[in-house]
Amino acid sequence: MGIQGIAGVLGVLLGVSGPHPPAGPVAAGALPAAPLPYLGGPRGCVIPDPSDTGGCVTAPIAWLTTQVRHRFGDLPVSCWDEHAWNPRSDHPRGRACDYTIGRIGAFPDRTDVRRGWELARWLRANARALRVHYVIFQGRIWSWEHNRAGWRRYLGGGVYDPADVTGGHYDHVHVSTVDKRPEWLFAAAAEPDGSRQKP
Numbered sequence: 001m002g003i004q005g006i007a008g009v010l011g012v013l014l015g016v017s018g019p020h021p022p023a024g025p026v027a028a029g030a031l032p033a034a035p036l037p038y039l040g041g042p043r044g045c046v047i048p049d050p051s052d053t054g055g056c057v058t059a060p061i062a063w064l065t066t067q068v069r070h071r072f073g074d075l076p077v078s079c080w081d082e083h084a085w086n087p088r089s090d091h092p093r094g095r096a097c098d099y100t101i102g103r104i105g106a107f108p109d110r111t112d113v114r115r116g117w118e119l120a121r122w123l124r125a126n127a128r129a130l131r132v133h134y135v136i137f138q139g140r141i142w143s144w145e146h147n148r149a150g151w152r153r154y155l156g157g158g159v160y161d162p163a164d165v166t167g168g169h170y171d172h173v174h175v176s177t178v179d180k181r182p183e184w185l186f187a188a189a190a191e192p193d194g195s196r197q198k199p
């Protein structure tokens with residue numbers, strides 16, 4: 001067993017994620033109650049960023065942050081960002097937020113990993129109500145387009161190093177939304193797991 005293998009085993013024993021992403025969500029328990037759904041129409045990036053970056057966000061992601069706060073409390077969050085290194089990102093378009101899990105730049109401990117997965121699973125379970133397009137956490141990605149595949153391995157999209165703590169989204173949950181009528185994206189997709197949850 002090489003150094004990486006030993007580090008991987010140690011990581012598993014310590015509950016800390018290493019460069020190899022875990023198989024998927026570690027917490028399979030009950031989720032917080034469902035959010036109130038976003039019912040508005042597309043309006044563009046017109047709302048001041050609730051995470052105080054000075055940028056703008058779209059109405060669906062602004063609504064999502066209020067619903068996350070109601071269910072999960074005040075988590076550190078950052079939404080609008082210029083993201084000059086990744087022009088295809090949803091952050092400069094005001095459609096995405098990053099929820100810090102633990103501390104940016106550090107692999108979170110077992111408790112924080114569970115908290116992060118609780119948020120990531122809840123976002124997926126309520127994707128239709130919150131217009132969620134995709135969620136990335138702990139080297140895994142879920143998206144509407146590949147809903148049936150569940151939490152697939154995240155490969156970095158050609159921009160990020162998936163083995164890096166931040167590039168692999170080990171230290172934060174990324175959530176992207178769509179600022180369009182939900183039929184645009186969701187009509188052909190199956191319901192995400194747990195979406196029959198009552199509000």
Ligand SMILES: [Zn+2]
Pocket residue numbers: 091096097098174175
């Ligand atoms: Zn992000």
